[in-house]
Every structure is written in C-alpha cells, then in structure tokens.
Amino acid sequence: MKKILSVYQVNNYIKRIFEEDFILSEVFIQGEISNLKHNKHFYFTLKGDNSAINCVMFNNYTKSLDIELKDGMSIIVFGRISVYEKTGNYQIYVELIQPIGVGIIHFSFLQLKEKLEKEGLFDLIYKKDIPKDSKNIAFITSLTGAVVYDMIRILKRRNPSINILIVPVQVQGKDAPISIINALKTLEEYRNVDFAILARGGGSIEDLWAFNDENVARAIFNFKIPIISAIGHETDFTIADFVSDLRASTPSSAIEVSVSQKEDILKTIKIKISRLNNIISMKINMEKRLFLNFLERCKALNPEHKVLREKKYVSEIVKNIDTIINNDFEKHKNKLAFNISILKAISPLNILSKGYTIVYKDEKIVKSAENLKKDDEIIIKFENEEKHAKII
Numbered sequence: 056m057k058k059i060l061s062v063y064q065v066n067n068y069i070k071r072i073f074e075e076d077f078i079l080s081e082v083f084i085q086g087e088i089s090n091l092k093h094n095k096h097f098y099f100t101l102k103g104d105n106s107a108i109n110c111v112m113f114n115n116y117t118k119s120l121d122i123e124l125k126d127g128m129s130i131i132v133f134g135r136i137s138v139y140e141k142t143g144n145y146q147i148y149v150e151l152i153q154p155i156g157v158g159i160i161h162f163s164f165l166q167l168k169e170k171l172e173k174e175g176l177f178d179l180i181y182k183k184d185i186p187k188d189s190k191n192i193a194f195i196t197s198l199t200g201a202v203v204y205d206m207i208r209i210l211k212r213r214n215p216s217i218n219i220l221i222v223p224v225q226v227q228g229k230d231a232p233i234s235i236i237n238a239l240k241t242l243e244e245y246r247n248v249d250f251a252i253l254a255r256g257g258g259s260i261e262d263l264w265a266f267n268d269e270n271v272a273r274a275i276f277n278f279k280i281p282i283i284s285a286i287g288h289e290t291d292f293t294i295a296d297f298v299s300d301l302r303a304s305t306p307s308s309a310i311e312v313s314v315s316q317k318e319d320i321l322k323t324i325k326i327k328i329s330r331l332n333n334i335i336s337m338k339i340n341m342e343k344r345l346f347l348n349f350l351e352r353c354k355a356l357n358p359e360h361k362v363l364r365e366k367k368y369v370s371e372i373v374k375n376i377d378t379i380i381n382n383d384f385e386k387h388k389n390k391l392a393f394n395i396s397i398l399k400a401i402s403p404l405n406i407l408s409k410g411y412t413i414v415y416k417d418e419k420i421v422k423s424a425e426n427l428k429k430d431d432e433i434i435i436k437f438e439n440e441e442k443h444a445k446i447i
Contacts, residue, residue: 083132088128108145108146116149132153185250186250202254206254239275243278266295267294416431
C-alpha cells in the first residue's frame, strides 16, 4: 500500500527539489513589476509575455536598493526559486534588482560585490598597512602600455633609490584573470618586495572586467604582501579596488600615496636624528641622577651610620620597654589595692572587729538557734580568740 503523505510533506518535498536544482538556485529573470506591495518586505509579480511569477524581497536585501520600485517598471532580478510550504506556491526569493538599461555586466558586478562584501573580503580588519620607507616595490601591470613607464618615471623622480620589480601580466581579455593570479603567486614566492601595485590604464567596463573576476579578487585577498590597486581612472571602480589593502585613483597617484619624496625622507631623517639626540640627552641626565642617588645610598649604608641608627633604635626600644613595665606595674598595683579593699569589705574577720561573733558546731557554722539543743558543745569565734561553750 502506498504511504499517505500530509500536505506539508508534499510541499516540503517539492521545495527540496527546487532548492537542490543548480539552475533554480541562482537565476536572472527579466520582467515587469506588477501588484507591488511593501511593508518591511517587497512583494510583487514579475510579468513577462503571457506569463507571471510571484516575487518576494526580504528586508535584509531591500536595504541595499538604491532605486524606487514602481508598478510597470522593467527590471532584472537575481535570486533563487523555491516553494512557500504554507501555500504550496513557488516564487522568486529576490536578492538583487536592477532596472533595464543598466546592463547585465554592471548587474553582475553588483552581484559579485555584494557576495564578497557579505563574506567579509572588504573588511578593514584584513587590510594590511602599506610600509613606509620601502626599498623594493613590485609593479604588476602590462609592458605594452604607457602606465608602467609613467610609474617608473614618477617613482625615480620621487625617490631614485627604490628598487623596482616589474611583473608583466595581461590586463585585458579572457586570459587576463589567470595571468594576474599567476603573477600574484610568483611574486608571493619571491617575497623580496615591501609591497606591490596592481595597475592598468583606463577603459570601458568590459576592458577592466579582468579586475572584476571573482578568482582574481580572492587571490588578492589571500595575497600575503601588501597590495595597492590602481585600475583605470579616478571614477573607475573594480572589485580589485575593494579587496586590495589600498585603492589609488590612478597608477600615478599610487606612487604618490605610497612613496615619499627624497627631500621628505631627508627631512624625516633630520627630525628623527634630532629626536634621537634628545632621547640620548635625556638618558644621560637620567643616568646622572641615578648615579647621584646611588652615592647618597652608599653614604646611608655606611657601617658607622648604621651602628648609630641601630643604637638609637635600641635606645628607643629600651625606653619603650621601661614605659610599658612601669605602666604595667602601676596598673597591677592599683588592681591589687582595689582587690584588697574588696576583700577587707567582705571578710568575716572585718565583721568580727565590730563586736560580732561566729558560732561553730562540729566545725560548721551555726546559722540558726534551731540548730542547737541542750548539751551541745560549741565554739564561739571572737575577733582575736575562740571560746568553748556548752548549751544549758
């Protein structure tokens, strides 16, 4: 007998089929917006020729939108197609939206930029500092253009003592990405450079497309040597710019921001020498003070001074002991006198001196006449003597 499935199980099974499909997991679809609704998320229908598909764009993706969506707008969406289990309807879960006319190339650029940014490849915490006062610099660029010669000319003018290593690469065409990646690997193995500049002149977005390649971006991110991107003109931006440790607006400005002029270096050296002299002078004065303090300590540690100090210390101790003993003696003396006065006050003998007597019978004090009978022998205790008596 066939297993009976719930509605949820069927919808969930269909959803897994959609999500495991390679094509449906990443699709570009062109159409026209219809039935647009917006609260935190965007819901709309993407209409085509005699067909339509539902779309949803969640809040975490709508934040990146830089256009205002309207019904009737022709757009290209990027996202994945899946099934909403609750209703069984399939729809596009949109991640990017681009108006028609911007072009698929620019749309692909934005898509890759968002992807790598989410992965953290652009984060500042991964940016390496470009070292100052470098001695060896690598140029990763083409040998056929004017860029490399302009960079050499500017570098030699600013600081002719710096060594240049030129790593030739293709900067345009289908083989350019692998050429750039191989150059980075070669330079990383060489490792005898302080930093590298990845450069090419201006051009169209198609001309610069090698620097928007995902594999090139990841190779730059994993590059162990600090690297500056100098791609195109000031208004040109590539993925390589975002993933590099520093972006220069042009190849020429890459030299200017990373290489100090010889005069500036000499000025810096003079400043450092002056600071060093000040530090040495402060160090000498500090050592001089320490030496004088040491002499004072030696005087203080002289045996004669020590004996005098110890003698004074012992004298103070003896004085303190005498004071303690005298105070303790007086305290105990006063306490003894106090106790004697109390004993005298409560002593029976003191009572006898006032004319009272104590009667004993069988060596026990007689406290009541009822305890005596005829012919009992008793002792009467007076202050100075005792008398024997008999009860009659």
